[in-house]
Amino acid sequence: MDFMKPETVLDLNNIRNALVRMEESIVFALIERSQFYSSPSVYEPKKYIPNFDGSMLDWFLLQVERTHSQVRRYEAPDESPFFPDDLLPVILPSIEYPKILAKYSDEINVNDEIKQFYINDIVPRVSCKDGEQLENLGSVSCADIDCLQVISRRIHFGKFVAESKFQNDKETYTQLIKNKDVEGIDASITNKAVEDKILERLIVKAEGYGTDPSLRYSQNKQSKVDPKVIAQLYKDYIIPLTKKVEVEYLMRRLEDDL
Amino acid sequence: MDFMKPETVLDLNNIRNALVRMEESIVFALIERSQFYSSPSVYEPKKYIPNFDGSMLDWFLLQVERTHSQVRRYEAPDESPFFPDDLLPVILPSIEYPKILAKYSDEINVNDEIKQFYINDIVPRVSCKDGEQLENLGSVSCADIDCLQVISRRIHFGKFVAESKFQNDKETYTQLIKNKDVEGIDASITNKAVEDKILERLIVKAEGYGTDPSLRYSQNKQSKVDPKVIAQLYKDYIIPLTKKVEVEYLMRRLEDDL
Numbered sequence: 001m002d003f004m005k006p007e008t009v010l011d012l013n014n015i016r017n018a019l020v021r022m023e024e025s026i027v028f029a030l031i032e033r034s035q036f037y038s039s040p041s042v043y044e045p046k047k048y049i050p051n052f053d054g055s056m057l058d059w060f061l062l063q064v065e066r067t068h069s070q071v072r073r074y075e076a077p078d079e080s081p082f083f084p085d086d087l088l089p090v091i092l093p094s095i096e097y098p099k100i101l102a103k104y105s106d107e108i109n110v111n112d113e114i115k116q117f118y119i120n121d122i123v124p125r126v127s128c129k130d131g132e133q134l135e136n137l138g139s140v141s142c143a144d145i146d147c148l149q150v151i152s153r154r155i156h157f158g159k160f161v162a163e164s165k166f167q168n169d170k171e172t173y174t175q176l177i178k179n180k181d182v183e184g185i186d187a188s189i190t191n192k193a194v195e196d197k198i199l200e201r202l203i204v205k206a207e208g209y210g211t212d213p214s215l216r217y218s219q220n221k222q223s224k225v226d227p228k229v230i231a232q233l234y235k236d237y238i239i240p241l242t243k244k245v246e247v248e249y250l251m252r253r254l255e256d257d258l
Numbered sequence: 259m260d261f262m263k264p265e266t267v268l269d270l271n272n273i274r275n276a277l278v279r280m281e282e283s284i285v286f287a288l289i290e291r292s293q294f295y296s297s298p299s300v301y302e303p304k305k306y307i308p309n310f311d312g313s314m315l316d317w318f319l320l321q322v323e324r325t326h327s328q329v330r331r332y333e334a335p336d337e338s339p340f341f342p343d344d345l346l347p348v349i350l351p352s353i354e355y356p357k358i359l360a361k362y363s364d365e366i367n368v369n370d371e372i373k374q375f376y377i378n379d380i381v382p383r384v385s386c387k388d389g390e391q392l393e394n395l396g397s398v399s400c401a402d403i404d405c406l407q408v409i410s411r412r413i414h415f416g417k418f419v420a421e422s423k424f425q426n427d428k429e430t431y432t433q434l435i436k437n438k439d440v441e442g443i444d445a446s447i448t449n450k451a452v453e454d455k456i457l458e459r460l461i462v463k464a465e466g467y468g469t470d471p472s473l474r475y476s477q478n479k480q481s482k483v484d485p486k487v488i489a490q491l492y493k494d495y496i497i498p499l500t501k502k503v504e505v506e507y508l509m510r511r512l513e514d515d516l
Contacts, residue, residue: 024289024482063328067318067322071318071396205472212463213465213466
């Protein structure tokens with residue numbers, strides 16, 4: 001995926017390959033998180049960090065985003081910050097990205113929802129044990145941030161899918177948008193067969209990457225994360241939120257004559 | 259591994275399991291790095307960051323370590339900073355770790371060597387392509403930092419191996435140390451059969467985790483990193499440097515009557 005070449009970014013085949021590759025990153029990140037306890041105190045506001053209203057995870061994620069913003073992470077069209085109002089000025093020369101997405105694209109940001117489902121529903125199911133292990137709070141936060149950033153990137157990639165679909169059939173989408181036909185747009189971007197295929201592939205990947213292959217023929221080849229949990233994560237959250245991003249993006253698409 | 263319980267930390271079986279599990283983290287991190295170009299400019303001092311003498315990677319790693327130090331990463335006996343002189347005060351309540359390692363243990367730090375071999379010999383062999391892709395410099399640095407931190411943790415784990423071996427045979431080691439018998443100590447910590455086994459297992463893991471398992475029967479199931487490169491990384495650097503850490507640790511062991 002080369003963001004300097006818009007035509008490659010909007011090629012649905014390239015988008016698909018990028019999404020398939022992100023599955024690896026998501027599975028790896030969740031496997032790394034699975035080494036630690038659920039650690040609910042990390043997500044509790046005002047628990048650990050003096051003079052800060054958020055949780056320890058919020059504080060840590062904010063520091064990470066401030067550092068990353070300085071080396072222009074959030075100039076990239078495929079990156080969406082969790083704390084867009086608290087970033088720092090870029091210290092590298094800016095990159096002049098060609099315009100690929102509509103001008104309002106940065107306003108579409110579902111990171112708050114991502115953080116909620118991740119904390120409430122994913123952490124308890126991937127962590128190795130319920131409870132706290134106080135000496136690992138920092139490691140837990142690091143692992144969480146890796147998970148959140150790659151899940152966020154995956155979901156907001158819906159913008160490229162949406163733009164690509166719009167470009168490929170401007171007439172149909174213009175009509176659907178003019179009719180405010182949310183259901184029609186949702187139907188047009190839904191492909192149940194493709195979604196089922198993703199879930200099947202995730203089960204295989206989670207098993208493959210979560211099991212020590214040198215123990216393949218052993219009695220004790222337990223997967224580090226339950227592959228069903230990863231498939232469920234996609235089914236319940238990643239796929240629906242990606243579609244939400246796509247619909248939001250498309251519904252406003254006539255605001256920009258890109 | 260529970261650092262609050264010294265007896266579990268110095269159990270060689272637990273150490274071995276922790277080292278085996280770190281292989282996953284190292285392989286995952288290198289696979290993630292393999293998505294990007296070699297990007298030599300990231301490692302060039304004074305290239306990108308104004309008023310900073312190091313490289314962009316140095317700057318980024320320093321920011322990361324400063325944040326991590328605040329949530330007490332470097333209080334943990336298994337973590338060694340790359341910039342020990344530039345850390346920030348801890349903002350969480352300190353953890354009272356039981357004394358597991360000798361008092362001089364923090365002085366044993368081979369991170370400069372780790373950074374050198376990683377940049378000079380690993381990056382060119384795991385990156386997907388030689389050259390620069392200016393819009394990915396930040397992603398490259400992030401991936402590098404993940405690799406460096408986990409490789410550093412793996413190598414400095416030699417301190418636990420060394421302490422455990424010392425505890426298990428104080429008499430022999432005391433004699434070797436008094437005789438300044440570096441070669442004798444090196445021989446006592448070397449087990450060629452175990453090393454060969456590690457290299458074999460790494461080949462299998464790098465293949466398993468580097469290949470999309472849903473393509474297992476496809477013509478085009480290319481591994482994302484060359485498994486031989488990962489085995490070579492262990493053979494040429496990780497194993498010898500771990501032993502260097504063990505020898506340095508043991509040679510000074512009579513300074514502490516722990």
